[in-house]
Amino acid sequence: MVVASGIIIVILMAILVPAVTVVIYLVFYRRKINKRLAEGNLGGKPMMSPIAFFTRTFICVTAVAFVIIVNLIFALSPNTKGRNDGFAGTRTLAIKALPDFYLEDSPFEGYTPGADIKGYDKYEMTDGLVTFYYYKIRGNMQGVLPRLMICPVCDTFDEYPMVSFRAKFDGGFNELGASGSSDNGALYAVDCDGYEGDLIFNVYYFTPNQEDMVNAPGQLYDETFQDKAEIFGTFNIDLRYPEPEE
Amino acid sequence: MKIRLMVSEEKYAEIYKQLTAKGFEIDDGADLILSEKNVYVKYLIGRRGEEMFRLDVKNVTHIESFAHDIIAYSGGEEYKLSERLRRLEEILDPKDFIRVSNSAIVAVSHIKSIRPAFTQKFLLTMTDGSKVDVTRTYYYIFKEFLGI
Structure with a gap:
């Protein structure tokens, strides 16, 4: 139950974090390009497009989330807690x-x-x-x-x-x-x-x-x-x- | 025969003289164009109602196509052009004008603001207040051109 909740939270975070960051990046990107336009400072190094930013953020966050999920599964699953010294899973007592x-x-x-x-x-x-x-x-x-x-x-x-x-x-x-x-x-x-x-x-x-x-x-x-x-x-x-x- | 001459100022007089001597009539509204490579127009001929106007390209904010009509926007007015967008793309200075979609060319100096969208699009607001979309096909061309 704890593992399942943890996994759901991590997956939600993996979706939410890129979504929130891309919204922030869009605002930043818009300000930056309009500032360049107003100053006539065009022809510089192009900035990363929002979709590219989202894709990279998503890949990074997903990779981190995957590592967290794997660690959560290993850390919280009863079968992986030490040796066979507990009543893991369903056992008749x-x-x-x-x-x-x-x-x-x-x-x-x-x-x-x-x-x-x-x-x-x-x-x-x-x-x-x-x-x-x-x-x-x-x-x-x-x-x-x-x-x-x-x-x-x-x-x-x-x-x-x-x-x-x-x-x-x-x-x-x-x-x-x-x-x-x-x-x-x-x-x-x-x-x-x-x-x-x-x-x-x-x-x-x-x-x-x-x-x-x-x-x-x-x-x-x-x-x-x-x-x-x-x-x-x-x-x-x-x-x-x-x-x-x- | 009427012909439109699109050459540099230095060569204009000489070519004009030779062509008129051969019987050609030089007319800015002619469909037949004699153009010099890497020379871009400074004026466009636009029609509004029955009147013809000589439009300074510096005042043109953008050009859009609607079905078979090509409309240039200048000084808050709309003018109907006879050239196709593909041809306009060739005769307008590429430093000043850029194609942003299959149906629009904009003057870079008349872009007032840019609104980026998540879906690889830009919405441009021109100095005359009109809105023009940069479509996905031209997204990276536009980005590279402006360096944004």
Whole structure:
């Protein structure tokens, strides 16, 4: 979009600049030749005709505009920003909370927090009172099952807490956010084949009496979420693919 | 036989004498012209109504052709000439007159102002206020001639 707008602006400038300059030149040319005529100073070196002036200006401006457009395309196109370290173009990025009823008749059926999942390698990380169990898919299941599964757990609540999450994919020059809510100990499937960048996954626990406030539309933004949450934890993971071994 | 003589002043008397001796009648309004190379006319014979006028070329601002008529403009008046534009181009001093289109010759000294157009044309305003176009064909000839 930015590239297209830039190109349109440059093309418009390439038309406008010669048009404006030729109008100015016409006024100047007219004054000059009439001055020569009035002074009888004829027979000197002929001046450039307006059409020749326009043609030369147009060629020069077009050449400059072409260089600018080419540079704009290279500078602003997502595919040319560094290496393949961002989600350039359209790439499917999905993060989804999976309550128990979602897991029925799936490879994750019967999952309990901290349990192993077939086809995945299990890891564990703790941030404050929140424990994150996360599962990275093994090579043979790549592209078949979600690439990453996360299960945040917080056991300090006597009552059933409300859980919200904010996720941020941050790779290359783009950023994509996702949000939602689920139950304590629920699985989150992160499906982002081909994505190479960081994932920041925040989980917030609210007591039941905060629920109305949280659910009110537009009441809580990212900044206030963290302040209002009873407990919150952050999970960072690098989702860049390892370099292939020689 | 009537003949128009267009020669330099130095030779005029001698040629005049010889031609009249041979029976030729010298007449500025004659269609037959005897001319000397590189000698340009100082007067044109123009007709206005039934009258004939001797026009000093210094006072002629421009000459235009309309269909079969050739009109010279001098002192704010129009005079009908008998010469074709092509012939006038030859007999008028090229230092003073220039062809600016297929239908017009202008006197350089009578150009009051020049308005250039983007489309390789000039619009000339003559000292008598009339407007004459320099067409695309004569654009560069005119530019070179005036050095503008």
